[in-house]
Each structure stands twice: as C-alpha cells, then as structure tokens.
Amino acid sequence: MKEYNLNDSYITNIPERKALTTKDLQVYYGDNHAIFDANLDFPRYKITALIGASGCGKSTFLRCLNRMNDKVAKVDGEIMYRNVNINDPKINVYEVRQHIGMVFQRPNPFAKSIQENITFALKNAGIKDKTELEKRLEQSLKGAALWDEVKDDLNKSALALSGGQQQRLCIARSIAMHPDILLLDEPASALDPISTSKIEETLQELKKDYSIIIVTHNLQQASRISDYTAFLHLGHVIEYNSTANVFTNPKIQTTEDYVSGNFG
Numbered sequence: 001m002k003e004y005n006l007n008d009s010y011i012t013n014i015p016e017r018k019a020l021t022t023k024d025l026q027v028y029y030g031d032n033h034a035i036f037d038a039n040l041d042f043p044r045y046k047i048t049a050l051i052g053a054s055g056c057g058k059s060t061f062l063r064c065l066n067r068m069n070d071k072v073a074k075v076d077g078e079i080m081y082r083n084v085n086i087n088d089p090k091i092n093v094y095e096v097r098q099h100i101g102m103v104f105q106r107p108n109p110f111a112k113s114i115q116e117n118i119t120f121a122l123k124n125a126g127i128k129d130k131t132e133l134e135k136r137l138e139q140s141l142k143g144a145a146l147w148d149e150v151k152d153d154l155n156k157s158a159l160a161l162s163g164g165q166q167q168r169l170c171i172a173r174s175i176a177m178h179p180d181i182l183l184l185d186e187p188a189s190a191l192d193p194i195s196t197s198k199i200e201e202t203l204q205e206l207k208k209d210y211s212i213i214i215v216t217h218n219l220q221q222a223s224r225i226s227d228y229t230a231f232l233h234l235g236h237v238i239e240y241n242s243t244a245n246v247f248t249n250p251k252i253q254t255t256e257d258y259v260s261g262n263f264g
C-alpha cells in the first residue's frame with residue numbers, strides 16, 4: 001500500500017451544537033494501538049459517518065462511544081457528553097447506554113415477540129406503567145418505520161420478521177429508551193437494496209430527534225445520508241468535514257485517494 005503521512009490531517013470545527021466530543025482518544029488492544037489521538041466533535045441532530053478501509057478502526061472508535069470496548073480494550077482520553085466524561089471508570093455504563101444506544105451490523109432481536117423486544121429493556125429500566133409502555137411501543141415502531149407492517153401482529157415472534165424488518169425492530173428497541181444519540185455499526189450491510197433504502201430513509205427521519213453516528217463501508221451510502229464524514233486510516237482520523245467537502249473537495253491526499261477509489 002502507498003505510504004501516507006499519518007500526521008497530515010484536516011479536522012473541521014463544526015458550527016452546530018455538539019452531541020459528543022472525543023478528546024485525545026486512544027484505544028489499545030494489548031500492543032495494538034488501534035486509535036490514535038482522536039479529537040472529534042459530533043454534531044446534534046445530524047448524521048455523521050465514519051468511513052475508511054477495513055481494519056482502520058471505525059468499529060473500535062464507534063464502540064468506545066458507549067463504552068462497549070471496556071472489556072476488550074484499553075481506552076484512554078475523554079468522551080464528553082453533557083459536560084461529563086463518560087469514559088471515566090466511575091461512570092455507570094448502563095446509564096451511558098440509556099443515553100447512547102447502539103445498533104449492530106447483524107440484526108439481533110431477542111427470541112421474543114415484537115412487543116416484548118421493545119418492552120423488555122423498558123421494564124428492566126423500571127418503566128412498569130402499561131400506558132407508558134404501550135405509548136413507547138407505538139412511538140418507537142413508528143419512528144423506525146415498522147409500525148404499519150407489524151401493528152396487527154405485535155405478538156408475532158421477532159424472528160419471523162425479514163432481515164430488514166428485524167433491523168428496524170432493533171432500531172425501534174434502541175429509540176424506545178429515548179436515547180440522545182444512536183450509534184449504528186454498518187446497520188444495512190447484511191440487507192438487500194430495498195431494505196437498505198428503507199433503513200436510510202428511516203435514519204433521515206430519525207435525525208430530527210436523534211444525533212446519529214454511523215459506520216459504513218459503503219461510500220455511496222455515506223455520501224447519500226450523512227451530513228458530516230470522518231475518514232480514518234490506520235487508526236488515525238485523517239479528515240473530518242462536511243460530507244460534501246470530504247467527497248467533492250477533500251483537503252488531504254489520503255482522503256482523495258480513498259473516496260476516488262485509488263487507494264492502496
């Protein structure tokens with residue numbers, strides 16, 4: 001692979017209010033230094049895409065943002081959310097995840113009914129009121145654009161849904177907790193093009209109420225749906241800017257080569 005200067009970077013200052021900020025974030029898997037000095041501001045009510053070649057650290061970075069890496073990696077630096085460093089070991093990770101939800105690459109509904117998939121975590125979080133549970137069930141399924149397809153059969157097993165419907169159920173399960181931020185790790189990569197476009201449309205709607213950070217391999221998807229894009233290379237954030245700038249006016253040669261397909 002062509003060698004690039006990893007210190008050559010361009011990180012924009014975002015004009016919007018911030019949902020989350022990382023300061024000098026470093027991630028190590030044993031001796032493998034996977035993320036170097038990531039300093040990024042993620043805007044509120046926007047979609048930010050993390051892009052880069054396989055192994056560059058996209059999922060590692062994303063998973064730090066709601067402490068999913070705690071048991072597998074050493075994560076140094078600060079992750080500021082509402083003036084609190086949520087990377088502080090004293091912070092309750094379950095509480096963090098109520099504010100910052102995660103949707104994974106492969107749909108992973110529970111082997112329970114559609115309804116129970118939504119209400120299970122809510123009940124665990126102490127929400128017992130039937131009216132509130134019903135309200136959140138309907139709101140979250142509507143938010144994930146699944147309500148019309150399942151409203152007459154909420155007791156059906158979630159496993160009987162199509163892959164695309166299961167993924168929208170997982171999005172509904174996340175938003176039922178009323179998080180501020182949704183993290184999505186390649187949420188459409190296991191889906192067919194029609195389900196993918198349904199997920200993309202859903203995310204466009206959801207950004208009115210949520211700040212979204214998404215990892216994607218798919219450059220067209222990043223350019224279609226995101227407002228901001230961070231390009232990572234070998235664990236370094238090389239460029240962070242509005243998606244339009246990253247794709248049409250990249251400031252760094254590495255980015256230009258990657259987005260134009262001349263990488264490697």
Ligand SMILES: Nc1ncnc2c1ncn2[C@@H]1O[C@H](COP(=O)(O)OP(=O)(O)OP(=O)(O)O)[C@@H](O)[C@H]1O
Nearest residue numbers: 029032034052053054055056057058059060061072
């Ligand atoms: N659980 C883990 N244990 C040890 N090393 C890991 C673990 N997860 C990731 N890594 C290493 O961290 C680096 C970044 O991997 P990561 O999965 O974050 O990259 P990625 O950009 O998301 O890749 P892909 O696009 O292939 O999913 C790689 O060197 C990878 O081998």
